[in-house]
Structure formats: C-alpha cells, structure tokens
Amino acid sequence: MNKIKIGLFGFGKTGKLVAHEFINNESFELVWVAKRSASEDFIFASDALGLKGQSGKIVPISEINKEFFTNNPVDIIVDFSDTSGVNYYAPAADLGIKIISAISQYESGDMEYLKNLGLKTAVLYSPNITIGINLILMAAQIFQNILPHADIEIIEEHFRNKNEVSGTAKKIADTLGLDEETQINSIRVGGIVGKHEVIFGLPNQTIRLTHESISKAAFGQGAIFAAKWLINAGPGLYCMEDVIKNRVKEQLLEKQMEEKASSNYLQQFKNKILGLFK
Numbered sequence: 097m098n099k100i101k102i103g104l105f106g107f108g109k110t111g112k113l114v115a116h117e118f119i120n121n122e123s124f125e126l127v128w129v130a131k132r133s134a135s136e137d138f139i140f141a142s143d144a145l146g147l148k149g150q151s152g153k154i155v156p157i158s159e160i161n162k163e164f165f166t167n168n169p170v171d172i173i174v175d176f177s178d179t180s181g182v183n184y185y186a187p188a189a190d191l192g193i194k195i196i197s198a199i200s201q202y203e204s205g206d207m208e209y210l211k212n213l214g215l216k217t218a219v220l221y222s223p224n225i226t227i228g229i230n231l232i233l234m235a236a237q238i239f240q241n242i243l244p245h246a247d248i249e250i251i252e253e254h255f256r257n258k259n260e261v262s263g264t265a266k267k268i269a270d271t272l273g274l275d276e277e278t279q280i281n282s283i284r285v286g287g288i289v290g291k292h293e294v295i296f297g298l299p300n301q302t303i304r305l306t307h308e309s310i311s312k313a314a315f316g317q318g319a320i321f322a323a324k325w326l327i328n329a330g331p332g333l334y335c336m337e338d339v340i341k342n343r344v345k346e347q348l349l350e351k352q353m354e355e356k357a358s359s360n361y362l363q364q365f366k367n368k369i370l371g372l373f374k
C-alpha cells in the first residue's frame with residue numbers, strides 16, 4: 097500500500113518527536129521538514145534524530161512556495177511551527193494538499209482563514225492533538241450536561257518557560273462556556289510536558305478528569321491518528337473530535353456486522369440441526 101507522504105513544519109521541542117514518530121511508522125514517509133532557519137548540521141531529520149535512512153530533508157521555510165510543493169509533493173502538511181506557519185498553507189491547499197495544524201493558539205482571524213482553506217482541501221485543527229485530551233474534552237461535555245450545577249475549574253501544568261496560557265485549556269474553557277480569565281489555573285514548573293485537569297465540584301463529592309502527556313511523542317502519535325483519517329477526508333475544517341467520533345462509529349458498525357454474522361451463522365446452524373429431524 098502506498099505510504100502517506102508527510103511534510104512537517106517545525107523541528108523544535110515538539111517537531112523533533114513528531115518527526116521521530118512519523119519516520120518510525122511504516123504507513124508514512126516523512127518527505128521534508130521546514131524550519132525557520134536553515135540547518136547547519138544535518139541534511140535529513142533522520143540524521144538529526146540518529147535514525148537510519150534519509151527521511152525528512154530539512155529546508156528553511158523561506159524555500160516554501162507553490163513550486164516547492166509541486167517539486168516535493170506530499171499528501172499532508174503537519175504544522176508544529178508557530179502561528180506564522182499558516183502563511184504557507186494557501187499554495188498547498190490550491191494543490192489539494194491536506195493540512196493538520198497543531199498550532200495551539202492562533203491570532204484572531206486565523207481560524208476563519210483555516211475555515212476558508214477548508215473549502216479547497218481537508219484541514220484539521222487541534223490545539224492539543226493527543227487522543228487522550230480529546231476524549232477528556234468529550235467526557236467533560238457529557239459530565240457538564242449531567243451535572244449542570246457543578247462548579248468547574250481547569251488546572252493546566254506545563255514546563256517552566258511556557259509563556260502563554262495553554263491553548264488546550266482555553267479550548268476546554270470555550271467548549272464548556274467557562275471564563276478563560278478566572279477559571280483556568282496555570283502552573284509552570286520544571287519540565288512538565290503538559291497536564292490538564294477539569295474539576296467538577298459538587299456539595300458532597302468532587303470529580304476530576306485528568307490527562308497528562310508524559311512525552312511529546314504523544315503529539316506525534318495523535319498526529320498519526322489524525323493523518324490516517326484525514327487522508328480519506330474531503331474538503332472541510334475538522335477537529336480531533338470528528339476523528340474520534342468517526343472511529344467510534346466504525347467500531348460500532350464492525351461490531352454490529354459481527355453480531356449479525358454470528359446470529360446468521362447460529363440461525364443457519366439451527367436450521368441444519370432441525371433439518372436432520374424432519
């Protein structure tokens with residue numbers, strides 16, 4: 097089966113781990129990696145990561161344009177750079193290249209821009225692309241519906257020098273209709289990769305939904321999960337919830353088919369047995 101070709105924006109603290117996951121996944125080929133500055137030391141991302149082969153030619157973002165995309169075709173761009181990465185999406189969308197944007201916080205207006213790009217190609221946006229945090233987000237909405245009177249607070253914990261409030265926490269707050277200014281509590285200590293907790297306070301009990309990214313590899317695994325779905329998606333703007341819901345539907349359908357097949361089999365077996373006594 098043809099491998100899914102990936103172009104990666106960003107080769108920093110997260111991009112390096114994401115590249116590692118894609119290189120080591122046999123369903124994908126990491127074709128190139130674009131970063132802000134040219135690489136002085138390595139030609140390929142695989143070299144920089146100490147991996148065999150020649151995967152992910154490292155190029156400066158200044159080389160990225162329609163001609164580059166035409167000469168270095170990929171199926172999906174995965175963006176772990178920064179908000180400026182969005183400036184390079186349009187020529188890719190024109191060529192039908194799909195886009196996974198994992199930039200955690202966009203400037204105002206950028207989301208509308210992504211929606212417009214979704215008219216041309218499949219665009220998935222996720223401020224936190226781990227499967228786990230998106231399951232928490234889905235569960236938190238269900239809990240809030242069941243417990244409309246609960247007090248809700250969010251705690252987000254990250255590494256010492258993360259300057260901005262977590263984009264993930266803002267998305268959770270926005271989804272639950274919370275006040276970003278007063279109901280998100282940020283902790284910055286050590287090298288915490290990313291931990292989010294949604295606390296539901298009730299008079300006689302407290303419910304806590306917690307997700308912790310132990311390694312940045314979790315973001316690469318989430319991007320892989322998303323890419324395997326997005327490759328078959330039509331134009332539109334999607335989120336991780338769409339991917340997860342689709343997977344749940346597929347699994348329920350498979351289970352229904354299995355049950356139907358087994359009940360048909362049992363019915364045929366019963367008919368054969370009964371036929372022996374006629």
Ligand SMILES: NC(=O)C1=CN([C@@H]2O[C@H](COP(=O)(O)OP(=O)(O)OC[C@H]3O[C@@H](n4cnc5c(N)ncnc54)[C@H](OP(=O)(O)O)[C@@H]3O)[C@@H](O)[C@H]2O)C=CC1
Pocket residue numbers: 105106107108109110111130131132133134157175176177178179180181197198199200201222223224225226315
């Ligand atoms: N959605 C998710 O699940 C997650 C999202 N993120 C987000 O990913 C982004 C990167 O995080 P992190 O790796 O920690 O940041 P770093 O600062 O460590 O890395 C940023 C990388 O992007 C490159 N870069 C900067 N601007 C551009 C550009 N315009 N085009 C291409 N490359 C560019 C930098 O290049 P150079 O090395 O040359 O300076 C660097 O390689 C952030 O927005 C962060 O919030 C992070 C984790 C999870």
Ligand SMILES: O=C(O)C1=N[C@H](C(=O)O)C[C@H](O)C1
Pocket residue numbers: 110200223224258261262263264265289290291
């Ligand atoms: O900067 C990071 O590292 C992360 N940023 C994202 C955020 O701001 O929510 C996602 C993850 O928590 C890691």
